[in-house]
Amino acid sequence: MSLISGIQSILTGNCPFKKAKPVRVENIAIIGAGLSGLTLALALHQQSIRCTIYEARSAPLNIGGAIMLSPNALRILDQLGVYERIRYEGYDFDKLYFRSAANQPLDEYEFGSEEKYSYRGMRIYRHVLIRELSAMVAEATIPIHYDKKFVRIVSETETDVTWEFDDGTTTAATCLVGADGIRSKVRKYLYPELEPKFTNAMGVTAAVPTKQLHVPEGYDLPVTIMNRQHGAFVIAPQQQDGSEVLIGRQKRALELDREGWNQLMNDKEWCIDFLRQGASDFPEIVQRAVSDISPESINLWPFYGVPKLDKWSSAHGRVVILGDAAHAIPPSAGQGINQAFEDVYTYALIVAKCDKDFIDKALKIWQQGRQERVDKVLALNAQIDKRRMPKPGGQEDVENDKSFELEWLYKPDFNEMVDEWLRKDAR
Numbered sequence: 001m002s003l004i005s006g007i008q009s010i011l012t013g014n015c016p017f018k019k020a021k022p023v024r025v026e027n028i029a030i031i032g033a034g035l036s037g038l039t040l041a042l043a044l045h046q047q048s049i050r051c052t053i054y055e056a057r058s059a060p061l062n063i064g065g066a067i068m069l070s071p072n073a074l075r076i077l078d079q080l081g082v083y084e085r086i087r088y089e090g091y092d093f094d095k096l097y098f099r100s101a102a103n104q105p106l107d108e109y110e111f112g113s114e115e116k117y118s119y120r121g122m123r124i125y126r127h128v129l130i131r132e133l134s135a136m137v138a139e140a141t142i143p144i145h146y147d148k149k150f151v152r153i154v155s156e157t158e159t160d161v162t163w164e165f166d167d168g169t170t171t172a173a174t175c176l177v178g179a180d181g182i183r184s185k186v187r188k189y190l191y192p193e194l195e196p197k198f199t200n201a202m203g204v205t206a207a208v209p210t211k212q213l214h215v216p217e218g219y220d221l222p223v224t225i226m227n228r229q230h231g232a233f234v235i236a237p238q239q240q241d242g243s244e245v246l247i248g249r250q251k252r253a254l255e256l257d258r259e260g261w262n263q264l265m266n267d268k269e270w271c272i273d274f275l276r277q278g279a280s281d282f283p284e285i286v287q288r289a290v291s292d293i294s295p296e297s298i299n300l301w302p303f304y305g306v307p308k309l310d311k312w313s314s315a316h317g318r319v320v321i322l323g324d325a326a327h328a329i330p331p332s333a334g335q336g337i338n339q340a341f342e343d344v345y346t347y348a349l350i351v352a353k354c355d356k357d358f359i360d361k362a363l364k365i366w367q368q369g370r371q372e373r374v375d376k377v378l379a380l381n382a383q384i385d386k387r388r389m390p391k392p393g394g395q396e397d398v399e400n401d402k403s404f405e406l407e408w409l410y411k412p413d414f415n416e417m418v419d420e421w422l423r424k425d426a427r
Helices: 003-012 035-046 071-079 126-139 258-266 268-276 284-289 336-353 356-388 414-426
Strands: 027-031 050-054 066-069 091-093 095-099 105-110 121-125 150-156 161-165 170-173 175-178 197-209 223-227 231-238 244-252 299-305 319-321
Touching: 027 035, 027 170, 035 050, 035 071, 035 126, 035 336, 066 071, 066 126, 066 231, 066 336, 071 336, 091 231, 121 126, 121 231, 161 175, 197 268, 231 284, 244 268, 258 268, 258 299, 336 356, 336 414, 356 414
Parallel strands: 027 050, 027 175, 095 223, 175 319
Antiparallel strands: 066 121, 091 121, 095 105, 150 161, 161 170, 197 244, 197 299, 223 231, 231 244
């Protein structure tokens, strides 16, 4: 028996290739028309799987700051035809730089490289990406229903799932995917009592014109400037020409309720004062950055996470969660949305390869493979966090001489990855 025929024999004898010609899932409902939901719709469409999106808002989301896209996500967006539509609307860069309070170079962290990973890193406004994804979904004639707020799962069988909206109507599909964020309503079906966990950290950001900083010649951006007493100060260019920069800081904080966070967010004076706190102990570029801050550009972000979940899908595999609903990742490594893109793309691949009668097992294989990558990202996050948060008095500075090996993160072959997950399970 040849190697190829041997592999084929293994695969056809085990889920999800139980049948030589698997019968595909007919219709998938997507809850949430954010970045994950829209990208999932395009990925399923690419696999010729019919889907419908349901969104609680009345229109596409057109707010939000810039996000960082790394090569692993850009590779997915390229394969879906999105990259060409956005590549000239973001700021391209290769590295994140770290400096001391004395403005001396400490370290650098690779975020992209056309030569090594085929893509540079990109900072792009969330609303720009939403706009292009929404346009592509419309061009593909994928239905989106706005003002449809998911409430609960009514019933699930071995063949379909039925759910209810807040207007009292119900709908059914072969599968339902919760791409509805860290406070996912779909997740309540799997974990009725689970709530996102506060990480005891928050961040405040603003946007200022780059010219305000008088960036010295040869001064590399984006940069994180470390200060033992005050923590890290981040400066990150955005807009295609880099004419604007995000400035931001993190701090340890006690948890507030939603009303408390909203009140703090609306206290622009407090936010600006926090950004300026201890500025005289930072290099002049920071002092110039905070010298003139528009209150309208302020954002405040409490950082929440989700405990490691045993299951991302229901017993029959008809309900699944992904992205922040399944594994909210703190922003240190810039991988939150990038890992969500990996979720949706690999989900579409594995569903396309499996017979609809064996989707429950296929999703267990998918989750195991995805969890391994998420765990590696969380370990990377922990390393980066050591550089960004202030240390208690008397502790030594973090060692910054360890380099990051990132090819595993930035240069995956997702099709081969999914096939390997399936081969591994079939052995």
